Amino acid sequence: MNFEGFDLNLLVAFNALMLERNVTKAAALAGVSQPAMSAALSRLRRVFDDPLFIRSAEGLLPTAKAQEMAIPVADALGQVRHLMQPAEVFDPTAKQRSFTLGLTEYPMHVLLPALTKKLAAVAPHCTIHVRYFIDRDEVVALLDTGKIDIAVGVPPTRAENRILSQPLLRDDFVTLVGRDHEAARKGMNLRAFLSMRHILVSPEGNHYGLVDQQLREQGLTRTISLTLPTMFTVPALLSGTDYVATVLRRVGTTSASQGDIIMFEPPLALPSIPFDLLWHRRTQDSAAHSWLRQVISQVASDLK
Template sequence: MNFDGFDLNLLVAFNALMLERNVTKAAAIAGVSQPAMSAALSRLRRVFNDPLFIRSAEGLLPTAKAQEIAVPVAEALGQVRNLMNPTHIFDPVTQARSFTLGLTEYPLHVLLPSLTQKLALLAPNCSIHVRYFTDRDETVPLLDAGKIDIAIGVPPTKAENRILSHPLLTDDFVTMIGRHHDVAEKGIDLKSFVAMRHILVSPEGNHYGLVDQKLREHNLVRDIGLTLPTMFSVPALLPGTDFIATVLSRVATHTANQTLINVFTPPIELPTITFHLLWHRRTQENPAHQWLRQVINDVAAACQT
C-alpha cells in the first residue's frame, strides 16, 4: 500500500513492534522476515525522525513519540481490517488464541478459578497467561506496552482516555477474628477494635491503610502488629492468635478456615470497593477481545449474585 509516498505497510510493522517489543517476534506476527522488519524499523525512524524504540534488557522500549502514535496507528489498522473483512468474527471453539491477563490478588482468587473453567469449555484451543501486579498505576504502562491484553483491578489513580474500563465486581469490608478469642461471640465496638492488635494488608508495603485513614477522622490510632502483602493469607493467621483483621468479605468466604474465624461488620464506616475491567482503546473493536471481555463480565456477574 502507498499513500502520498508513504508505505502503509510500515504501520503494520510499527504496530507489531509495539505489541511484541522484539524484532523477531514482530516479524513473525507481521508475516515478514527479521531483516525486513529491521529495515522497516529503520525506515520508520527516518519517517518520524525519532528512534521510536530503544533497546533494553526488557526488549524494545517505546519512546514518547512511539507511545503518542501507537493508539491512532492501531485504530487505523483496525478500521482497515474491518473494511477489508467486515464479516470477520472470532470463533472460540475452533480458533486458537493466547491472552494475557493482568490481575491483582483479589480477582486472582475470586474470578480466575471460575474464568478458567468457563474458558476451558468455551475455547478449548485458547491459552491464558496471567501477569500479577500490585500497584494500581501499573495498569496503564502494562496495557500501553501490550504486555497484558486486559487488566482486572482497582482503577488507576489517574484516568487516561486511551484506557477503557467499566465496573466489574464490588465488595465490602468485614472484620475477622479467630473464633477462640473472647470477643468472637459478643462482637466488638470501636473502643475494643482500636485496642486490639491488627493485621494490615498492604501490597505496596505501606504501614498505613484505609482503616487508619478513617480512624484518624475520629482522632484514633490502632495498634498494627503485623503487615502483609496479601489479604487471602489472613484467615490462616487468625486462629490461635490475638490478631484482628479488616479485609474484603470474599476473603472470608474463599478460605478453608471458615469454621475457625468469626466475621463482623467493622465498627467504623468503610467504602465499598469496586474492581474494574480495563483494556486499551486499540483492542476495543477486536472480535477476540470483545468475546473475552464478555466472558469475564459473565463470570463476574455470577460471582456477584
C-alpha cells in the first residue's frame, strides 16, 4: 500500500461503520452523505482486499479483518483528535449531559440509590438513563453499539480487548430463612439444607443454579419449590413460609424485611461474585466518561 497516497478519511468512515454497523447511521456520525459512506466502504474493501462488513438481519457484521483493525484505527484517530483539539474539560456543575448506564439487578438495587443521590448533588444538569440487562455477555454488544455508555455487572465470560473494566464490588453468598423457620432455632447444616424447600433465582429462567452445580459435584441434589427471575424479592417471601434461599449477602442486609429473616453461612463452599465497571475503549479518553467512572467508583467504594 502507498501510505503517502492513502486517504485518512477512510479510517474515519471505517470507525463510524464499526460503531454504528449501519451505512446510514455511520454517514450521520461521520457527517457525510449516505452515498459518500457507501463509496468509502467500497474503497476500504479494495484497499484492504477484504469485505470488512457483511450485511445481515442485525446490520453490518464486521469480518475478522475488520475486528482486527478496529482498535488500532480507533486508537490512531484518538491520537490525531488529541493533537488537533484542546484538552477536553468536563464541568459537571455547569454542563448538560446525558449518560446511559447498563445495570444488572444487583447494582440497580445496591449501587444506584447512592449513585443517584451523588449525581443529583454534584451534577444537577446531567440526565441518567438506565438500561437493564440480564445476560453478562450482552454488555459487550451494548457497549459496542453505543446503546450504553458504561455498565456495571458480572464480567463477561470472554474478555474482549476493546472492552475495558475495573473491579467495583464483590459479594458472597448467604442462606436465608424466615425468623419463624425451624432452622432459625435448630441451626443450619448440610443435612438440614438438603431437606428444605428451596427458592432458586435465575434471571435466565433456568431450573438450576450455582448451588446445584456445587451439590452435583458431591453427588447431591436439593428440592427447588419456587423459581424467580429476581433476587431482591426473596426476603419478603420467607416470613411465614418454610422456604430457604441462597442469595448474595446484600440482598438480605439491604432488605426492608431484614428483621423478619435469619442469615446463615451456606453449608457448602460457594465463590464470591465480582461486579465490574465496564466501558468501551473508544470512550477511555473522554473527560465526561472519565468523570462518571470516577464518581461510580467512589460511590461503590463508600459501600464497602
